[in-house]
Amino acid sequence: MESLLVDSHCHLDQLELASCGGSVAAALDAAREAGVGRFLCIALNPANIPAVLQLAREFSAVAATVGVHPLHVSEYRVDASGLREWAQDPQVVAIGETGLDYFYAAASSEIQRASFAMHLRLASELGLPVVVHTRDAREDTLALIREYGSTEHGGVLHCFTEDWEMARCAMDLNYSISISGIVTFANAADLREVVRKLPLDRVLVETDAPYLAPVPHRGEANQPAYVVRVAQAVADIKGLPLEQVIEATTSNYDRIFGLAGGGS
Ligand SMILES: [Zn+2]
Ligand SMILES: [Zn+2]
Numbered sequence: 162m163e164s165l166l167v168d169s170h171c172h173l174d175q176l177e178l179a180s181c182g183g184s185v186a187a188a189l190d191a192a193r194e195a196g197v198g199r200f201l202c203i204a205l206n207p208a209n210i211p212a213v214l215q216l217a218r219e220f221s222a223v224a225a226t227v228g229v230h231p232l233h234v235s236e237y238r239v240d241a242s243g244l245r246e247w248a249q250d251p252q253v254v255a256i257g258e259t260g261l262d263y264f265y266a267a268a269s270s271e272i273q274r275a276s277f278a279m280h281l282r283l284a285s286e287l288g289l290p291v292v293v294h295t296r297d298a299r300e301d302t303l304a305l306i307r308e309y310g311s312t313e314h315g316g317v318l319h320c321f322t323e324d325w326e327m328a329r330c331a332m333d334l335n336y337s338i339s340i341s342g343i344v345t346f347a348n349a350a351d352l353r354e355v356v357r358k359l360p361l362d363r364v365l366v367e368t369d370a371p372y373l374a375p376v377p378h379r380g381e382a383n384q385p386a387y388v389v390r391v392a393q394a395v396a397d398i399k400g401l402p403l404e405q406v407i408e409a410t411t412s413n414y415d416r417i418f419g420l421a422g423g424g425s
Pocket of ligand 2: 369
């Protein structure tokens with residue numbers, strides 16, 4: 162039986178629809194034809210959470226997260242009770258994306274840390290995994306996960322671009338590592354070296370669509386169908402058949418997000 166890929170991180174409400182068939186439904190159909198069966202639609206802020214939840218209600222292949230992106234925490238202040246209310250929605254399988262981005266927004270680092278801690282505490286309370294965005298903030302990211310995270314439910318470092326040491330520390334905290342189209346970029350030799358070392362049972366693949374389209378689509382708007390390129394790159398780097406990477410990343414996804422045994 163042929164297994165289907167999961168795009169573990171995409172922003173379906175942000176897709177550039179003109180480049181993927183004119184609707185989210187068309188984008189999901191194109192993905193399905195390419196061998197991508199399910200999608201985790203990631204929230205960015207309180208303004209887009211209703212759209213994310215609505216997409217998950219509309220399409221059975223789509224699941225949702227709720228959270229506030231670290232680059233949106235200055236604009237949108239959310240407390241735990243507001244987030245908890247959204248997180249009760251049956252479509253929600255994780256908290257995020259949250260985390261720390263000191264590369265683009267060092268000035269808001271204090272607000273980011275408070276928000277990240279709040280997301281981690283809430284996820285622990287609700288027994289949900291966390292989808293973490295981290296850039297130029299290795300030590301603080303790991304320290305906050307250690308302090309407030311749940312090693313039982315863990316989570317994912319999405320769009321991973323850090324070093325092996327960071328991956329190793331995160332895996333010790335029951336986090337998995339999600340690889341995006343960056344792995345196909347010519348200048349990503351360091352990331353490919355990390356991917357080579359990653360145990361297959363800790364790897365996920367994602368598009369982060371509409372951002373970060375993989376080669377040969379680099380520079381275009383990204384879409385979930387292109388996650389096949391990411392999985393193929395991981396397979397090439399590890400010297401494995403594509404089918405094995407598809408099976409592993411899909412079963413990792415189901416284990417982390419609690420969907421093992423559930424219908425799609
Ligand atoms: Zn992100
Ligand atoms: Zn994202």
